[in-house]
Amino acid sequence: MRHWKTILALALPSILSFATMTASGTINLILVGQLGALVIAIVGVSNIIMYNAWALFSGLGHTINYLVAQSYGAERMDEGVRRTYVALLVALVMGGAVFVVGWFASAVILTLMGGSEAFVKEGTPYLQLRFAAMACSIPIFVYHGFMRGVGDTRTPMLLTVLGNGVMIALTYGLAFGRWGLPELGLAGAGWGMLAGEAIGLLGCFYVYYVRMGRRFGTRRRMKPSLAEIKLVSAESGKLGLQEFAMSVAMLIFTRFVMELGTTAVAANEVALNVMSFGFMPAFAFGATATILVGQEIGRGAPELARKLGTHTAVLGSLLLLLLGAIEFVFAEQIARWYSHDPEVYELTAHLIRVAAFLQLFDGFYNFYGGGLRGIGDTAFLMKTAVALNWLLFLPAAYLSVFVFDWGSYGAWVSLYLYMTVFGLTLMVRYYRTDWSQVRMKQLAGDSGK
Template structure:
């Protein structure tokens, strides 16, 4: 067990750093933007939900590359792995065009629809537009990071994420408030910071993939269209993207419900979500680790070894969340007060943080076992369960507790963690009831 735990930590800790860089960046940026007022916090919160939904819809491309490349690497067939990421990058180009077009044409209308406020839509239009433009770069970053992790290199995504995050923090500070000779752009400056940070990250990813990794994996080979492989990647990307989108659209509706409770409730919701994203950090990191390890073992023809590594990954990740949740529970009030000087907002945010401090372990179970199921290519089950529990369970339950029972923001957050508890338990059961002796590497027909 000690050997496998060392292996998990060797892969998982850089991934924790990678996701931590993004999470901490979001936290610092929100704190800096928070001094612009509750409206600015609410705009950032709504924009985050919008961008998460857009990213979720297309995130399956990067997740598919991650697990298929991991299987190819385990099978010592990286010619196939490189061809797969080439096809994924072509799909990513279409996503980039969509993101630019959406940012240019529908930013204000989307903000108005979600927030229900024309004032908020007018104030945040330019910020959301820049977030869409940044997304065009971000989808490529996600695909490249999926490749790097698939071959067992979690340090490169960590370093690239750190570099991009530092760029975002720096430019948020200087462009929002006009420091060091830069113009004072307010909330729009924070939008430019996202754009610049994603561009910096993509520049590094291109260098690592085409220059540094070429001698080992021959990454600059000529692109050849392979119809069966393209169908496989499109199908898997579609299922994983819809699975993520089902969850994200439910969070989209969740935020819309909270938004109807007023600007203070929406601002407190964003602060609490931002704090709880510290829990998402190890959850996402060890989810990616489970995908890598399980996928590589499946590629090697050792699925039972992958099952054991997936279990060990879930145990380690849960311990991380337990320690983090304990800290968040006992320090909820001072943490919330760092985000805003508004006593009503900080008090409500602290209450929401306490509700979710320990319940986030079930969010972790969902992520850990979803990562393991991705590693074996069980994407159809992930899609079905997400559609069922997100849209048929979470959304009506949130409406019931928030409005019908009159519990407000507290009711919304109780429903969120009830949903994650059921979903995480369902995936854990699926992981252990799978006939692992029949698990094989995913190949195109």
């Protein structure tokens, strides 16, 4: 119990940060949902597309998070700053590429997703702006990874609250023409998203280069070695491929659901949004596990690292069970917040009840996956994600939807079957690891402190 205070001090700001993101997405969906089922479907499909774009580059933030945590624990922050510098250079290049691809290929992407002519026409301007916002999100995730790595989870929380506050205000103002702003409909929500991410990025610049500049020397010119560039690239690639395998699977899963009609797509999006109230706290505790495990590995205390990871998983599981109970009991009332269409909210309520308690295993994936990131076990995470998504999740979803004709209910059973197996697999890996042999990630020829 004595470690719970430390865990909560790190986890609670992250929970609030990710809960703010979830709540902002919920409010945004409720706002634009008043524009009709077509708009809800466009936002849902766009969210999946952007999840794939984010997944490609998410490895940068995850890598910096665990490498900086280890460097901080080992009191080798020059190393951590150099590695962050490498990641930021890569993020700059990737952000530019995302902007260009999104601006010129959004209509093609929506067409490939199977959207109707009206779907593509209305969705293209919105998706273009979402890609522009993603160009800001990539370096933000790296900066937040650094901040969390040194144990500062409060600053990312404050920056997230600020950015999402701007996004909500401008979404309302621009989508509906309030406060003297032009009425832009769905495109207004896209501009709100872009403005919120831009504000968040400016806040990261200030914190990293000004507030943290003296303590960590972040304004110095860096000359990272080729070995460091290779390390960051390799680790980012593995963690990015892990996320991308999952995101592509979700994209194909959504494509399967789209064959069931607009109502099914809308219900699927709303249910995913509701369940994100469990995803995000799980992600927050996973990030906390990475911080605590990584720092203790850097300090040369692997057994304490293992213990802290276990305590983090216990606390996170208790929270998910509480959330699951609330979601199960009030499923239909929650669904009605998003849509007044009986077909949409009734189907949504069924999906929420399917997932309410099974989301505990998604928590296991985050908790133990975060701990495994903390020790640098990235190859196992990547291989497991690829194998389970392509050999279990997608075949099960295809059979459920197209062979057994179980509709949306069957699709969600396949989703949570996959999450259950994934979570349990990572838990077993965590406890079967020989922690006495775990060391911090080092460059070739580096002898340590």
